[in-house]
Amino acid sequence: MSASVPTDAVAPPTRRYLRRHSLTVRITHWLNVLCLSCLLLSGLQIFNAHPRLYWGKFGADPDHAFLSIGSTSTGNELHGYLQLGSLRIETTGVLGVSGEDGTPTARAFPTWLTVPSYHDLGAGRHWHFFFAWLLVTNGLVYLVHGVLRRHFRRDLLPDRDQLAPRHLWREIRDHARLRFAHGAEARRYNALQKISYLAVIFVLIPLMVLTGLTMSPGLDAAFPFLPGLFGGRPSARSLHFITATLLVAFVVVHVVMVLVSGVWNNLRSMVTGRYAIDDEGTES
Known part of the structure; x- marks a missing residue:
């Protein structure tokens, strides 16, 4: 006697791989990791020379x-x-x-948080300037690629439904409870990801670059309007430090989200470009 098969049985989810990140995005991403890490550690070496922050045109x-x-x-x-x-x-x-x-x-800051580990302001500046210009060059490559391939419009610009207050509030609650999208919803970045990525790309990093340029006496002489943009070089230095702190906070949250939402899947997508999607089973 054979067992009957329910007509409403649900098939198991099927896994398929999507191309999520282009080669250019992956290369610029890992270069950003290198640049921002070296900029942070060498920046702390520079900060150690005068560990105080001020507002205004003068700071002594x-x-x-x-x-x-x-x-x-x-x-x-x-x-x-x-x-x-x-x-x-x-x-x-x-x-x-x-x-x-x-x-x-x-x-x-302790030696294990600075590059170089010993006190050397000149070496810290050399490290900082080298990776600052590498970051700028890498960022320009990413921007040109994003415009030509419509990466920003297609992948990072939030949809109208994603910006609805009710949708944003639901995403905030889901993230707080470590609940993440699955199936078709996982194909695209959620609203919180898109907003935070756009803020980093078009607000924090440009602000960090501009305030860094403002602290250069040579560039101030060539472009005297720079200090006035931020109320003086001491204020620019303070904003530079605050921006760097916000970038560190973003990286910490970003890494935590990668770990809890599927470290191997996220890491694979940023190394090979392939991101696994588990489609929900269908009734048969």
Whole structure:
């Protein structure tokens, strides 16, 4: 006696691979990873030379810094601190005072967070400028490719339905609960991804480049309007630091989302361009 087969049985999901990222996008992505990593570490080396941030055209008085990382001494002991406005936080061992070699040393950021690891402002600037221009060149290649291949319009510009307040709120709740799109919905970036990518590409990175150029005395002489755009070189330096911090925050969230939404699938798509989609089973 044979078993009956339900007529409403659901077939298992089928897996297929889509081409998600072009070769140019993949190459520029990994170059950006390299450039931003070296820019961050060399930038912290430069920041260590004067670990204070100011607003306005002039910035030399430590009492007028809105952010500072420093140290104080009590007897033979050094104490590190991070001060933001009137708020002071003890940070000995990490910021202000660190001692990877066993000897407490006054430095804003520890040696394991700077390039080079030893104190060398000149070398830090050389590293920083080299990877800054590499980032700019790489970004221009990505922009030209995006325009010619309609990458921005096709993949990064949010659809009207994605910008609806109800849809955005649902995506925020789904991300908070670590719920991610599957099947046909996974073919395209969600609204939060598109908005954050566009903000990085067209707001944060251009702002970081412009504020970096403003800190160059030679470029200020050639383009005297640059300091005025940001209210002075000290303000440009502060915005440069804040922008870099926002980029680090974006990268941290981006990496976390990659890990929890399918690390191998996401990594494969950025290495080979192939992204796996599991189509939901259909009734048979």
